[in-house]
Amino acid sequence: xxxxxxxxxxxxxxxxxxxxxxxxxxxxxxxxxxxxxxxxxxxxxxxxxxxxxxxxxxxxxxxxxxxxxxxxxxxxxxxxxxxxxxxxxxxxxxxxxxxxxxxxxxxxxxxxxxxxxxxxxxxxxxxxxxxxxxxxxxxxxxxxxxxxxxxxxxxxxxxxxxxxxxxxxxxxxxxxxxxxxxxxxxxxxxxxxxxxxxx
Ligand SMILES: Nc1nc2c(c(=O)[nH]1)N[C@H]1C(S)=C(S)[C@@H](COP(=O)(O)O)O[C@H]1N2
Ligand SMILES: [Mo]
Numbered sequence: 001x002x003x004x005x006x007x008x009x010x011x012x013x014x015x016x017x018x019x020x021x022x023x024x025x026x027x028x029x030x031x032x033x034x035x036x037x038x039x040x041x042x043x044x045x046x047x048x049x050x051x052x053x054x055x056x057x058x059x060x061x062x063x064x065x066x067x068x069x070x071x072x073x074x075x076x077x078x079x080x081x082x083x084x085x086x087x088x089x090x091x092x093x094x095x096x097x098x099x100x101x102x103x104x105x106x107x108x109x110x111x112x113x114x115x116x117x118x119x120x121x122x123x124x125x126x127x128x129x130x131x132x133x134x135x136x137x138x139x140x141x142x143x144x145x146x147x148x149x150x151x152x153x154x155x156x157x158x159x160x161x162x163x164x165x166x167x168x169x170x171x172x173x174x175x176x177x178x179x180x181x182x183x184x185x186x187x188x189x190x191x192x193x194x195x196x197x198x199x
Contacts, residue, residue, distance in 0.1 A: 015085055018075055020190035023083040030082060031144045034178065038113050038164050042148050047132060048167035049097055052105040058167075059097070061148065064132065067092045072131060074154035076161070077190040089152055091133035094125040094168075105170035109177060110151050110162040118160050118177035119186070120153065122170065129155055132165060157188040157195070 019025060042061040050056040059067070071090050077083045109119050124130070133152040134141050141147035146163025153160045159179050180186050185194035193199055 018085060019083055020077055021193050023077055023081050023190065026082040026084055029084060029087075029145065030078070030080075032078065032080065032158075033114075033144070033163065034116060035114055037143050039143050040113055040148055040164060045148050046167075047097070047149070047165065049101055050167060050169040051101055051103045052170045052172050055102075056167075057101070064092060064134070064149070067096050070131060072133075072152065072154070074152070076154050076158050078158040079184065079188070079190075079195050083190075087154075088137050089131065089133040090135035091131035091149070091152060093128060094130040094132070095128065097132065097168075098122075098126060101170070103170050105172050107171045107174045108168045109171055109175050110160075110168050111166050112162045113164040113166050116162055116164070116178050118151075118162050119171075119175055119180055120156070120160060121174075121187075124156065125153060125168070129153065155189075157185075157190055159184060160188055 015025060046058045046060045047064060048056050048058040069090055070093055073086055073088050075083060075085045076087050106122055107119060108122055109117050111117050130153045132149050134149040136145060141150065149165055150163040151161050151165045176186065183196050185196055185199050188194050
């Protein structure tokens with residue numbers, strides 16, 4: 001009855017079970033930023049992990065590039081309802097950056113160069129689930145999408161993937177970030193449609 005092209009049928013089949021409720025697939029890559037795009041030079045960029053007692057460690061750009069690199073291929077889901085399959089990134093696992101950090105904290109706040117913040121449970125950025133990503137589709141991550149580097153936490157709605165990331169701050173208590181304080185869900189699981197406080 002329905003005259004799908006073989007290509008479409010093939011893709012639809014490949015993505016079966018990968019589209020969370022209320023989402024639609026897109027091949028474009030929309031840009032969503034709360035403010036203007038900062039343009040940051042890599043030679044002035046650094047990433048800092050701060051523990052709940054204020055102790056910290058930092059990596060400059062060259063040090064970050066010298067860490068073990070991973071190439072995650074993941075689906076991403078924006079709360080504005082687009083999903084994009086098989087996005088290809090390069091970056092450093094948060095496991096590497098948090099390795100050896102002496103902490104009893106259960107949460108962290110990702111902080112960005114534009115002042116944006118977003119909160120996450122520590123266990124959602126460890127165990128191979130999150131990266132500081134600096135390349136997309138084989139090219140340096142563009143400023144619009146968070147370059148030089150952004151957080152990538154693909155199993156949660158994409159607002160958790162802080163662009164222009166400057167560091168993560170471990171916290172004993174859960175501190176709502178920018179959108180979480182403005183009515184977005186605290187956790188943001190796309191499979192449970194946790195879009196807003198009332199979800
Ligand atoms: N620093 C910063 N990170 C941010 C944002 C922002 O405004 N500032 N927007 C968030 C939101 S709401 C989304 S949906 C994604 C969008 O990423 P994209 O523009 O690469 O699609 O970035 C997230 N990270
Ligand atoms: Mo968003």
